Amino acid sequence: xxxxxxxxxxxxxxxxxxxxxxxxxxxxxxxxxxxxxxxxxxxxxxxxxxxxxxxxxxxxxxxxxxxxxxxxxxxxxxxxxxxxxxxxxxxxxxxxxxxxxxxxxxxxxxxxxxxxxxxxxxxxxxxxxxxxxxxxxxxxxxxxxxxxxxxxxxxxxxxxxxxxxxxxxxxxxxxxxxxxxxxxxxxxxxxxxxxxxxxxxxxxxxxxxxxxxxxxxxxxxxxxxxxxxxxxxxxxxxxxxxxxxxxxxxxxxxxxxxxxxxxxxxxxxxxxxxxxxxxxxxxxxxxxxxxxxxxxxxxxxxxxxxxxxxxxxxxxxxxxxxxxxxxxxxxxxxxxxxxxxxxxxxxxxxxxxxxxxxxxxxxxxxxxxxxxxxxxxxxxxxxxxxxxxxxxxxxxxxxxxxxxxxxxxxxxxxxxxxxxxxxxxxxxxxxxxxxxxxxxxxxxxxxxxxxxxxxxxxxxxxxxxxxxxxxxxxxxxxxxxxxxxxxxxxxxxxxxxxxxxxxxxxxxxxxxxxxxxxxxxxxxxxxxxxxxxxxxxxxxxxxxxxxxxxxxxxxxxxxxxxxxxxxxxxxxxxxxxxxxxxxxxxxxxxxxxxxxxxxxxxxxxxxxxxxxxxxxxxxxxxxxxxxxxxxxxxxxxxxxxxxxxxxxxxxxxxxxxxxxxxxxxxxxxxxxxxxxxxxxxxxxxxxxxxxxxxxxxxxxxxxxxxxxxxxxxxxxxxxxxxxxxxxxxxxxxxxxxxxxxxxxxxxxxxxxxxxxx
Amino acid sequence: xxxxxxxxxxxxxxxxxxxxxxxxxxxxxxxxxxxxxxxxxxxxxxxxxxxxxxxxxxxxxxxxxxxxxxxxxxxxxxxxxxxxxxxxxxxxxxxxxxxxxxxxxxxxxxxxxxxxxxxxxxxxxxxxxxxxxxxxxxxxxxxxxxxxxxxxxxxxxxxxxxxxxxxxxxxxxx
Numbered sequence: 001x002x003x004x005x006x007x008x009x010x011x012x013x014x015x016x017x018x019x020x021x022x023x024x025x026x027x028x029x030x031x032x033x034x035x036x037x038x039x040x041x042x043x044x045x046x047x048x049x050x051x052x053x054x055x056x057x058x059x060x061x062x063x064x065x066x067x068x069x070x071x072x073x074x075x076x077x078x079x080x081x082x083x084x085x086x087x088x089x090x091x092x093x094x095x096x097x098x099x100x101x102x103x104x105x106x107x108x109x110x111x112x113x114x115x116x117x118x119x120x121x122x123x124x125x126x127x128x129x130x131x132x133x134x135x136x137x138x139x140x141x142x143x144x145x146x147x148x149x150x151x152x153x154x155x156x157x158x159x160x161x162x163x164x165x166x167x168x169x170x171x172x173x174x175x176x177x178x179x180x181x182x183x184x185x186x187x188x189x190x191x192x193x194x195x196x197x198x199x200x201x202x203x204x205x206x207x208x209x210x211x212x213x214x215x216x217x218x219x220x221x222x223x224x225x226x227x228x229x230x231x232x233x234x235x236x237x238x239x240x241x242x243x244x245x246x247x248x249x250x251x252x253x254x255x256x257x258x259x260x261x262x263x264x265x266x267x268x269x270x271x272x273x274x275x276x277x278x279x280x281x282x283x284x285x286x287x288x289x290x291x292x293x294x295x296x297x298x299x300x301x302x303x304x305x306x307x308x309x310x311x312x313x314x315x316x317x318x319x320x321x322x323x324x325x326x327x328x329x330x331x332x333x334x335x336x337x338x339x340x341x342x343x344x345x346x347x348x349x350x351x352x353x354x355x356x357x358x359x360x361x362x363x364x365x366x367x368x369x370x371x372x373x374x375x376x377x378x379x380x381x382x383x384x385x386x387x388x389x390x391x392x393x394x395x396x397x398x399x400x401x402x403x404x405x406x407x408x409x410x411x412x413x414x415x416x417x418x419x420x421x422x423x424x425x426x427x428x429x430x431x432x433x434x435x436x437x438x439x440x441x442x443x444x445x446x447x448x449x450x451x452x453x454x455x456x457x458x459x460x461x462x463x464x465x466x467x468x469x470x471x472x473x474x475x476x477x478x479x480x481x482x483x484x485x486x487x488x489x490x491x492x493x494x495x496x497x498x499x500x501x502x503x504x505x506x507x508x509x510x511x512x513x514x515x516x517x518x519x520x521x522x523x524x525x526x527x528x529x530x531x532x533x534x535x536x537x538x539x540x541x542x543x544x545x546x547x548x549x550x551x552x553x554x555x556x557x558x559x560x561x562x563x564x565x566x567x568x569x570x571x572x573x574x575x576x577x578x579x580x581x582x583x584x585x586x587x588x589x590x591x592x593x594x595x596x597x598x599x600x601x602x603x604x605x606x607x608x609x610x611x612x613x614x615x616x617x618x619x620x621x622x623x624x625x626x627x628x629x630x631x632x633x634x635x636x637x638x639x640x641x642x643x644x645x646x647x648x649x650x651x652x653x654x655x656x657x658x659x660x661x662x663x664x665x666x667x668x669x670x671x672x673x674x675x676x677x678x679x680x681x682x683x684x685x686x687x688x689x690x691x692x693x694x695x696x697x698x699x700x701x702x703x704x705x706x707x708x709x710x711x712x713x714x715x716x717x718x719x720x721x722x723x724x725x726x727x728x729x730x731x732x733x734x735x736x737x738x739x740x741x742x743x744x745x746x747x748x749x750x751x752x753x754x755x756x757x
Numbered sequence: 758x759x760x761x762x763x764x765x766x767x768x769x770x771x772x773x774x775x776x777x778x779x780x781x782x783x784x785x786x787x788x789x790x791x792x793x794x795x796x797x798x799x800x801x802x803x804x805x806x807x808x809x810x811x812x813x814x815x816x817x818x819x820x821x822x823x824x825x826x827x828x829x830x831x832x833x834x835x836x837x838x839x840x841x842x843x844x845x846x847x848x849x850x851x852x853x854x855x856x857x858x859x860x861x862x863x864x865x866x867x868x869x870x871x872x873x874x875x876x877x878x879x880x881x882x883x884x885x886x887x888x889x890x891x892x893x894x895x896x897x898x899x900x901x902x903x904x905x906x907x908x909x910x911x912x913x914x915x916x917x918x919x920x921x922x923x924x925x926x927x928x929x930x931x
Contacts, residue, residue, distance in 0.1 A: 010857065012854045012855055012857070013859065015862070016853070016854040016859045016862075017846065017850075017854055019859050019862030019865050020837075020841075020846065020850040020851075020853050020854050020859060020862075020865060020869065021797065021837065021838065021840075021841050021846070021850060022795070022796070022797015022798065022836065022837035022838045022866045023797065023838075024862060025796070026796075026799065026863065028796075028799070028800065029790075029796035108759055112759075183897055184861065184863070184897055185799070185801045185807060185809055185861065185863040185864050185895065185896070185897055186799070186801070186861070186863045187801075233861075233862070234861065235799070235861045235862070235863030236860075236861040236863060236897050236898060237861075238897065267803065268801065268802040268803060268804065268807075474861060475860035475861025475862065475898050476860060476898075477860065648856070648857035648903075649857055649860075651857065651902075651903070652857050652860055652898070652899055652900075652903060654900075655899060655900035655901075655902040655903065656860065656897070656898045656899050656900040657900070658900055659899075659900035659901065660897070660900075681802065681804055681806060682801070682802045682804070682806035682807050682895065683804065683806045687895050687897065689892045689893075689894075689895065690887075690888040690889075690891045690892050690894070690896075690901040690904070690905065691888050691889060691892040693888075693900055693901045693902075695902070696900055696902050
């Protein structure tokens, strides 16, 4: 039995039918009259001075309508560290740096024009390893900074040095984590058009419409209020769209120069070269425990490769730090991180944002500590698990917390207790089971001055409820979640609600779709707006039904007098009664929600989120000792989501997250040599197929968070975070080797097995 | 310089016949999307690796990005737009919608076409057969679990001679 009418129901997304029938319009599908096609000329060298760019032959090619170089742009910079320009004029700092761009009547002509552009380079010494980049004689990527070190951060609580001496056992490892690409199925897209008054409209695959509006204004010197961002249906994000990239101002500037709409879509190869990827990291980590089972200390040093420019991705260390300092109760912790410029591809935001990396480190060492003190790894975790309503030494205020329940649920379902009883001990194929947990921001994440989102709910004369929300839909289902929340409050079926979520000219501000924040933040904003609408409706219904508001309820599209179901008035009639009279007014409610969280201070402390999600995974794998191949057989993934507004899409986030996590664990790696991506195709950069993906069983744990809308917390990234650690722990369980590099390729498994012999 | 001369092309798509003129380097995918405006078939890679552009060519699934349009001359093409009637979704589409098998949806048309081809051949597939049939269709969102469930449910519904469960709210009472 459920007390809710629409919360907790498996209701399909409003866009599902148009997606199933092929009628949905993605950016790539857009065509507008007189539209031109753009292509970008990219640097083939990782580090070089640009001596000369000659575009004259390209300009003369029939069909070419605009050619631009760095000289066409105002002298402005953009990006997290203001270290980039849309096109680069002085020197290139990575393979793929944007040097010139062309708009032509079709893509073929634009490509041909690129071939006619001559660029003279003077190659410079380059640096591809962050440790090398920190040496005093290393070539400087950005000379004006005087160093390749972008950001140094230190965090400490307790007394880690003393604690490492005190601990009964200490384990120490070095971890080496590679590049991962967000790889949404739809590549980056931009269509830019100016109207005759100089106003700009951009159709985009961005995840941050309002920040893109600001970023374009800053990069190009166009007034922000002249910029309108319209999001098309978006074929996946996974963090890819959290920064403005060069191609966006390039597309806009071509449209301006040509005086025609310009479309720019990445090829898949371009996506692999120019879309930002997960930070490679080298991590030195020590962890200590007491023999009685108390986790005692963590001491972690992280070296992060930013690549040639800095994006939002550089603050992944903040998320990394939360897991180091606050996943499980740990009295002493230190983390030191350096984010470094190199001549490598640009790194940015990818689902999990530092957390898959840190969880791999922390949960690998939790297993090692348990073994060192002779305790069952599950018991060790339960012993140290976070509890509801506790504040960690990091200043993280845990509210609802189902970590213990998640660990117990996955252990029971995978058969943890009897895991060593039935499995083969001989022969080339062995089986093992691993477990890992995660903690993730689940109530927003204040990394920007505002972590807010707005919503407007209006009801028209026919009773149609429209919600305008800042929330960006990238496939995850925020549109149905927002509809269900408003539906519950107003007592109307969610299928009848119209969601407008894609136009900065209409929707209220939102910081963007990231940090698993949309259900919590946009959900709360929609709830506030719906409550205001409900108040207005009840106010008018009081007159119509001659009953006090406290005796009225909204149910199935009617306002009903409680206890006398025959005394009711249809919803739309109430609306019209309020509207069509002297001094009447339309029904509209506004909601703004900015969570009670805080920016992390210079000391690394602070309650970054208004709630935290917890989860645990148990994974069974098969390891072939002859080939080194690891096959995931079964995944149980339990997540404390506060409350599942729509269990079907909560499961969807978990299942998709797990498979992305398995990709990170086993398959996905951008091969980068001397700054060049060697595998920029979906054949050579492998995603899991339906044959590779195992059965996934999702377990939803509900803890009813006090701040979440109807008790809900975020889930988007959680499925991805613990997977690599659980796989590595399962491999150890199966064949007794510890792999500390990702991805765990057959080659790495074989090497580890052989070196153990 | 790429060829600019155009050649006549007759295409039978979703039961309609089109007389076109195309350059020889045009792929079937480009013609479907740009000439016929059948934008349900998506381009994810243009190199035959992702399966987003899967269509049926004479009843068999192919990645339309690897088929030259002129090679489809006179042949039957079925795209995702050809499955639903004006009144009713195909049981596969209905199952994908109701079972949460669609997130961003970019891979969905290709997945549905691959599953459709499977069910033509094997009306009662098991999970392994479904996974094999869609192994050429990459999906980044769903982890495939709900996709496989949807195909099995659609097969069940089609085999039973009726389409999948009635309304979503009834399903919700679980």
